[in-house]
Amino acid sequence: MSNNIKEKIDLVAEESKQKIEKSQNISELEEIRINYLGKKGLITSFLKIMKDLDQSQKIEMGKKVNSIKNNIIKDIEQKKQILSNELIHQKIAEEKIDITLENDQEEYGSLHPISKTVEEISAIFANMGFYIEEGPDIESDYYNFTALNIPYEHPARQEHDTFYLQPNSEGQRKVLRTHTSPVQIRTLEKINIDKEKEIRVIVPGRTYRSDHDATHSPMFHQCEGLVVGENINMSHLKGTLIEFLKIYFNSIRLSVRFRPSYFPFTEPSAEVDIGFKKLSDGTLDIGEGDDWLEVLGSGMVHPKVLEGVGINPEKYQGFAFGMGLERLTMLKYNIPDLRPFYDSDLRWLKHYGFLGINETNLHAGLNGVFS
DSSP: OOHHHHHHHHHHHHHHHHHHHHOOSHHHHHHHHHHHHSTTSHHHHHHHGGGGSOHHHHHHHHHHHHHHHHHHHHHHHHHHHHHHHHHHHHHHHHHOOOTTSOOTTOOOOOBOHHHHHHHHHHHHHHTTTOEEOOOOSEEOHHHHTGGGTOOTTOGGGSTTTSOBOOOOTTSOOOEEOSSSTHHHHHHHHHSOHHHHOEEEEEEEEEEEOSOOBTTBOSEEEEEEEEEEETTOOHHHHHHHHHHHHHHHTTOTTOOEEEEEEEETTEEEEEEEEEEEEEOTTSOEEETOSSEEEEEEEEEEEOHHHHHHTTOOTTTOEEEEEEEEHHHHHHHHHTOOOSGGGGSOOHHHHHHHOBOOTTOOBTTTBTTTTTO
8 A cells, every 4th residue: 555545544534533523513523424434435435446456455455444434433423422412501501591580570360359258258157166068069959949948839940040951861850059058958968966966057159040240140159058056046147147247348337137038948037238338439338328238148947948857946946048259249349240250351350359378268267357
């Protein structure tokens, strides 16, 4: 092998090494590989001229060319690994979040006014010894009407007032519960009143009626209350509700009156009104003035309801009450229209929403109710 060929091979080896070291990306490396190791590459061209050499020169040149070829392959792979690692670190650096920077865009969520009202009502009654019960939204006719002493001819059973589901295979039609009162029956059925002696429960939850305007929604929330025990009378009902309303509306001087009314599941029954005054801007001043607003219904549990669940009405008596949570929320926070409660309008929610920090809830009790 002539010195001239050796010098060319050494020059190609040195040149390839420098180009590999200076390459900036994978594409440049691939171009170097093709220029030196491809079918028309420089290393390949050296192999083609070996046919004109004698056997000893072929062996010598073959070893040298193969050595350079292997070095080029090794250098390319090493450089490729270095470039790949650099690319990974670059991407990590670009995607890195500096957690020390303040986020001016940060926004906090808030409690929906209905959720706030449920939490507060639950806390007030929890301090009176009540606990929460729940029941299904889809009810049978028995629990929604019959067990509550609601006669078959009552208007509430009509389709214009109640959402009925399709009949099942036995022809029975279930309903979307029109009130939370069915949970009264379910609760009384599962307890042993002779063992418990007294029960105090509230039932906040969704209810459904075929009605929709500025003050009514086809889906709305109620809170039912029930107390059953020995020697329970109307004075217990009045004392409980007056105390609740004064705390909820944050008004020690709140005027409360009870008007005789009728509900199939209570006897006697009473509507409960609170005093208010309408201000010049159209808002209401709860607790002041000579006008009255109806806020809930109540009464002593009807003996037939107690008999229906196996409780002796001669030994045990009880009282029940029910309130619309949307109505109470609208009155307390001067919200004029019911419909935006369910519109998911962020502007409305930001205006009427409540921070969930240090809010009154069932576990915290009444801390902050009068703050």
